[in-house]
Amino acid sequence: MSLRYIGQKLAQQIDDELMSASGAFSIDQLMELAGLSCAQALAKSFPAHTHRRVLVCCGPGNQGGDGLVAARHLHHFAYAPTIYYPKPGGKELYHRLLRQAQNLGIPVVDTDAFAGALRDADVVLDAIFGFSFHPPVRAPFDTVLSALAQSAAPIISVDIPSGWGVEAGRQPLTNSDGEEVATIDPAVLVSLTAPKEGVRTYAGKHWLGGRFVPDNLAKKHELNLPAYPGVDQVVELPSAGKL
Amino acid sequence: MSLRYIGQKLAQQIDDELMSASGAFSIDQLMELAGLSCAQALAKSFPAHTHRRVLVCCGPGNQGGDGLVAARHLHHFAYAPTIYYPKPGGKELYHRLLRQAQNLGIPVVDTDAFAGALRDADVVLDAIFGFSFHPPVRAPFDTVLSALAQSAAPIISVDIPSGWGVEAGRQPLTNSDGEEVATIDPAVLVSLTAPKEGVRTYAGKHWLGGRFVPDNLAKKHELNLPAYPGVDQVVELPSAGKL
Numbered sequence A, B: 001m002s003l004r005y006i007g008q009k010l011a012q013q014i015d016d017e018l019m020s021a022s023g024a025f026s027i028d029q030l031m032e033l034a035g036l037s038c039a040q041a042l043a044k045s046f047p048a049h050t051h052r053r054v055l056v057c058c059g060p061g062n063q064g065g066d067g068l069v070a071a072r073h074l075h076h077f078a079y080a081p082t083i084y085y086p087k088p089g090g091k092e093l094y095h096r097l098l099r100q101a102q103n104l105g106i107p108v109v110d111t112d113a114f115a116g117a118l119r120d121a122d123v124v125l126d127a128i129f130g131f132s133f134h135p136p137v138r139a140p141f142d143t144v145l146s147a148l149a150q151s152a153a154p155i156i157s158v159d160i161p162s163g164w165g166v167e168a169g170r171q172p173l174t175n176s177d178g179e180e181v182a183t184i185d186p187a188v189l190v191s192l193t194a195p196k197e198g199v200r201t202y203a204g205k206h207w208l209g210g211r212f213v214p215d216n217l218a219k220k221h222e223l224n225l226p227a228y229p230g231v232d233q234v235v236e237l238p239s240a241g242k243l
Helices: A008-018 A027-045 A062-076 A092-103 A111-120 A141-150 A215-220 B008-018 B027-045 B062-076 B092-103 B111-120 B141-150 B215-220
Strands: A053-058 A080-084 A123-127 A155-158 A188-192 A205-209 A234-237 B053-058 B080-084 B123-127 B155-158 B188-192 B205-209 B234-237
Touching: A008 A215, A027 A062, A027 A092, A027 A123, A027 A155, A027 A188, A027 A205, A027 A234, A027 B027, A053 A062, A053 A111, A062 A080, A062 A092, A062 A123, A062 A155, A080 A092, A080 A111, A111 A141, B008 B215, B027 B062, B027 B092, B027 B123, B027 B155, B027 B188, B027 B205, B027 B234, B053 B062, B053 B111, B062 B080, B062 B092, B062 B123, B062 B155, B080 B092, B080 B111, B111 B141
Parallel strands: A053 A080, A053 A123, A123 A155, A155 A188, A188 A205, B053 B080, B053 B123, B123 B155, B155 B188, B188 B205
Antiparallel strands: A205 A234, B205 B234
8 A cells, every 4th residue: 555645635634634623633733743743854854963054934824833833843953943934824823833933042034134044054944835835926935936946055845845736746836927936846855744746756855744643534545654663753755766 | 050850839830931921832732742752751761562551641630631642642653552531621622632542542441440451551651640739649549549559560650750749759648538548659750841859869760851941941940951862852861869
């Protein structure tokens, strides 16, 4: 039974089921575990002694929240994260997650300071767009993605590389004005819950995180998740490049 | 600078500060990380292939909540936990945590079935009383503690061995009728946030968990916390028996 790559609709359905009355999870819990998974995947891919300065790019939705949680754990893992969060989402949870990070002294840079922060970064955590993304790319993320695509720092993307189609995968992109936006090619990917259809041919280092999916939910949707090792919150998936 | 052992009042104050408007943590987040710490400490002390059957004993307060979270993670870590939760606390969060565990098929036993569950257990996770405990011990936990004290299965206690004084440490105990209750001697202890005064002379294997204390809070209260290794949620403390 091989691992299932899921589409946008099923990804949303699984999230809904986890947080339904019967699933009983709160978003605080799931986001904490998802963000911890991302931080662990980064730490297992880029050691702190070589990649201490992490630029955590957060989008306005839940994936940005995962990024804020990851930044906090990365600080505790002895990294020096910096947060770029130009369009804070409205949920009260996001405000609290940002505050928690700021309480650790994690700097938050604005769009004017983004280019400098990117130059200084040893690695970028891309938590901009998640499985709800639909093109075109809205400002300021159009220029951000183009800058990331040209950066020397390796990128680790959460769930789906920002700008890729959740189902279509790597694709040409435009912004709201119809101008071309560069496509990023992350060195590392951390899929959450189950990998998405759009990364089926992704050939970089690939982690799965979100070690909280109940067995009956995994079975119902035939996810065929691999076994996680030990107490880790991530498990490495075979890369499509090695299949 | 040596590790600080904290009293009941400061333990409560640190919790309050973490969950204050400025600390910005929700109890869902902190309990998730605390319970994960407990599950990791158990896994690092008692491997699943020798200690698969874990009896998780949960009290009515927040420590019982930590136990419910730990039981869920232990299931994901390939253990076979059973929950004993005779006096469910009123918080809605506890109900959800119990439901999450039940969704994994984790059995919940009542007081009639407790003795049998204890006989079948390879290890006991004691999440009965936390740092808010004041004697005497109320039923049914009086008979439970006496049974645990005589059990062959090793005990891993959360924060403070149940029945010990948070500050006074190992002490003679009575129940509400003035009858003697046996004192437990856990093989392993997992302190949360910072160790409590009552375990200063504890000589068993000792873990610290709760890798979320902000540096400024640790500094303000002179906790002098040790560095956690890698991406672990627990760090082993020197045992008083080895000092």
